[in-house]
Amino acid sequence: MPAGGGCAWSRRSSPVVPEHPLVPVLQGVGASCCPGRLNFHCHTICSDGSLQPEGLADQAVDLGLEHFAVTDHHSVAALAPLRRRLAQHRERGLGVPTLWSGVEISCLLEGCLVHVLGLGFDPDHPALGPYLQGSAVVGKALRAEAVRRAIHAAGGLALLAHPARYRLPYHLLIAAAAELGFDGAEAFYDYEQGQRWRPSPLVCDAIAAQLSRLGLLTSCGTDTHGLGLGGR
Template sequence: MAAVTRIDLHCHSTASDGTLTPAELVRAGVAAGLDVMAITDHDTTGGWAEAEAARPEGLRLVRGAEPSCRWFGSQPAIPLHLLAYLFDPAEPVLAAELARLREDREQRAEKIVEKLRADGVPITWGEVHGYAAGGSVGRPHIAQALIRAGLVRTTDEAFASSWLGSRYFVPKSDLDVFAAVRAVRAAGGVPVFAHPRATKRGRVVPDALIADLADEGLFGLEADHEDHTPAERAQMRALADRLGLVVTGSSDFHGTHKTVELGAFTTAPEAFEKVVSAATGVPVLG
């Protein structure tokens, strides 16, 4: 395997809730000095083909997704995300689950818009759907409409409790995290727990749950992430070491929906090699 130095394994495009098209995303990866990048849109592989076609020479592309999951061992259940790398998109079980999640995302977004409009907020479903540009509709697209209407200044502000976080929150139907890990593995993919200790996002799962997921086939923990404090990153590294899991680091880039830049956090080459070696679904491109 050729030597690589800068690896970012968590990036979003307009196929879900990023602001760069898949083609723009891979070009931005090269401009940011990345050697390897992953396209990991929420619940979809819809950006894979465009990213593959536009991949600049010298950039290695990891095709992936970020399935929306939930741990039902706590009441209320705790939402969380997996990063699924290099899986076969035609594997029927995982493909069906991702399709279900995308449909639910769109229905949820439409319900949120209905609630906002009922309170006189001047946005429309057509506007929100248009911001998705054919990709998976999500709350960041509603946030764009709220920004356009002058009601909030940023996506983060839109997600605050007075807007999309509480007053106009609508729950979504997520995939049981154990079923998700098994489905990714069955599709030849490699599952990594995304931002597992991001307490700033809300409740997080206990270490015991991560140990149980490791027994089911969880491969790694995304320890280095902007939503982890230095102490939380250290905690996840120690836990990964104890459980024999790989440690990754990623930007979780969303374009202008977030301030973080591509390559802000990266994965070590040896960890990346382990991810690639464990996958049997689709190869790394490049």
């Protein structure tokens, strides 16, 4: 990461899982990192996206991404074909981004239905099994604390997705997530959902500032459901 600019390193206190290898990457997330360098929120046909996993991998290589994760809803089915396609690109001598395991899980936080991004976890860990069956769980397992525990048990990071998209104010949800031991939240997101992704002014800056005050990690992503990684 460069020493200056919108994707510069930031200084925050240690998150819940400080030794996780993804932490240094997320500590460097800024408003200009997505969609050209980092993308930790996108979807394939394995949930509600339009891209084949292989097509998404091709676009990630073409864009020159450095790190990315596919976060299909309650599924990691795209992970194996993504890895195979990236390996093919690597064998041809192309530079490929680092692929991290990812998933988007529904849960209840402060009585509000929200989404949690799990990143950098062991996809075969049994703790995550109930959350990778293609649909949301029910009962106590739906609670945000239970989801956070499962992601951490699998060695991953738990981040609140697009905090300003819910019926409760983002600052309340972020504070509640912090109390439950979440590692951070998605700070930079296009709430206007334009054709070309750009972080929404004011709200994203406010979210990033709150995360910094709390010593939490920041993430960014296009939340792509369509055919291009440059937008939603």
